[in-house]
Amino acid sequence: MATFSSTPIVIDGKGHLLGRLASIISKQVLSGQKIVVVRCEEINISGSFFRNKLRYHNFLHKRHIVNPKKSGPFHHRAPSKILFRAIRGMVPHKTARGTAALERLKLFEGVPPPYDRKKRMVVPEALRVLRLKPGRKYCTVKRLSHEVGWGYKDVVDRLEEKRKIKAQAFRERKWLCCGWRGTRRTRVSVSESPSHLFHRPAAILPSLLLIIPDSPHTMSAEHPLHQSTASPAASRSPSPTSAHDVLTLRALVTTKEAGVIIGKGGKNVADLREQTGVRAGVSKVIPGVHERVLTVGGSVDAIAKAYNLIITQLVSSSPPPVSLSSSSPHTSIRLLISHNLMGTVIGRNGLKIKAIQDASGARMVASKEMLPQSTERIVEVQGSPEAISRAIEEIAKCLLEDWERGAGTVQFQPGVGEERLGSRRSANGFSGGLNTRRSTGDVPRRGSSPPSPHSPSMTQSPANLRTQNILIPADMVGCIIGRNGSKITEIRRLSGSKISIAKAPHDNSGERMFTIIGTPAANEKALFLLYNQLESEKERRIGREQQQQQDSQE
Incomplete structure (x- = not known):
């Protein structure tokens, strides 16, 4: 899901691949x-x-024959300058448009103020763990820059260590002062999804962009166990040692x-919170998507009790089984576990997961592939x-024991393109949606042609459709719609995507949500046309203001 925001986006560069990150950033600043x-x-x-160092030394030997000190090329050693050069090579920086784009970009080593107190995000399409x-x-x-002459590695490391200590102290004070003492429970309306209970939406850049909580106000990236901002992993104690840790x-x-979980008027989920003391919620409905994410937060005992009540509700609401060979009803639940924590749950040679199955009497099956983006x-637990x-x-205890390994988890969000997760069961009783290999359609390839204006994306297979959201300032909505809807109709016709506009503002900022549904190529064309329309309107308004100033001076 891609969203255009008028506020700056802060990206945590840790763990991203240089070229992929540069390509996505270049598109955004443009x-x-x-x-x-x-x-x-x-x-x-x-x-x-070794190979990258050789390549950089080869770059150091490149120079202009005439006056290289003035005309370059300049061999930057700092990591931020290396990233800047990569982005600049993907931007027409000698044009006015490219120069303006680079002015929208800021790059830093470490996390200087005020960005240490802002929520930071990652770009899944550029993450090494997903793409390599x-x-x-x-x-x-950092190592490459240090080896070729960057002299501030120790300084940055020292400042980062101080920042992390300060952030850790803030978090400990926060945990002691509010929220998790178990004595205060706030009733939240059922209309609130986990994005209100735990975090705020953060899907901004192409495909998906999620928060890395590593600032004093968003918890720590070194300690995450989403739906989109402060990660649910952030809802854990800095030093989990007992069953009462959250x-x-x-x-x-x-x-x-x-x-069934929510119940009529939200009665079931309200009773669940009241009986167990957990924070529970279900993600919002996405048109065309038959999967939603259930989020339960609290202590280990409370979470186990909450899931017991949830499963009991699901069993009681389902029709009775045809076979009467089993005296107790059997069902299943699909848990979402970080790939980095799967080793903790499975154990060496599968001993841990076998011990959990023997102790609980449940059957557990773990998927081999990570979910898209x-x-x-998925770990499916089957039984009574x-x-x-x-x-x-037992699984929750395992996650608490090894909570540090959950750092940097990119959490799954069901989307229109993930219909393969929709089937609840297959012939063997396991979830039929575990074929989660990445589709090549998720990333538009260079040179891919947009759909013909006469063949709209709605004629494509539903599995190829993607949903993208962008936020447009309220004062710009009129220029995109045009007189009698002429502009938005033309954009729909040229791109082949279905574009809907929210009637009410998205939040207090007054921005309106535009929802684009279509193939990746069609959505990219629609975004291109929308951004062009915005840029044209901005230039028109700037020109009008300049003309008014000139008239007033005369």
Whole structure:
């Protein structure tokens, strides 16, 4: 999901691939989006360190024959300058448009103020863990810069260490002062999704952009166990040692199951919060998507009890089984577990997961592939409600024991393109939606042609459709719609995408949500046309203001 925002986007560079991150940022700054990248020294480059160092030394020998000190090329050693040069090479920087785009870009080593107190995001399309196969060699820009002459590595490391200590102290004070003592429970209306209970939406850049919570106000990227901002992982104690420590455990449910969990008028979910003391919510409905994310946060015991009640509700609401061979009803729940924490749950040679199955009486099956655009995998727990509850309790304890490994988790969000997750069961009783290999349609390839204006994207297979949201300032909506809707109709016709406009503002900022549904190529064309219309309107308004100033001076 891509969203255009008038406020600057702060990206945490740690763990991103240099070229992929540069390509996405270049598109955004050209579109008018302000971008700030911090921790540039932690950006990765594919390939071994030795090979990348040889390539850089080869670059050092390139120079102009005439007056190289003035005409370059200039061999920047700082990580931020290396990223800047990569982005500049993808932008027409010698034109007025390219110069203006680069002025919207800020790059830093470390996390300087005030960005240490702002929510930071990642770009899944550029993350090394998603785009580079396991076992492939890579190096960090920090080491490469240090080896070729960058002299501030120790300074940045020292400042970063101080920042992390300060952020940790803030978090500990926050945990002690508010929220998790268990004595105060706030009733929240059912209309609030987990994005209001735990975090705010943060899908901004192409495909998906999620928060990395590593500032004093968003918890720490070193300690995350989403739906989109402060990660549910952030809802854990800095030093989890007992069963009363808190965490957030998410599960994938169908739309029908979500309705049962919420209940009529929100009665079921309100009773669940009242009886167990957990924070619980279900993600909002997305048109065309039959999956929703259930989020439950609290202590280990409370989470296990909450899931027991949820599964009991699901069993009681489902029709009785045809076979009467089993005395107790059996069902299943699909938990979303970080790929980095799967080893903790499975254990060496599968001993841990086998012990959990033996102790609980439930059957557990883990998917081999990560879910699309995320670093989460599905663990399906099958059995009676009591057995599943015991298994979930053991799983939660495992996650608390190794909570540091959940750092940088990119959490799954159901989308229109993920219909393969929709089937609840297959012939073997397991979820039929575990074929989660990445579709090549998720990333538009260079040179791909947009759909013909006479063949709209709605004629495409539903599996190829993508949904993207952008936020447009309220004073710009009229110029996009045009007189009698002429402009928006033309954009729909040229792109082949279905574009709908929210009638009410998205939030207090007054921005309106535009929803674009179509193929990746069609959506890209629609975004291009929308951004062009915005730029044209901005230039027209600037010209009108300048003309008015000249008239007033005369």
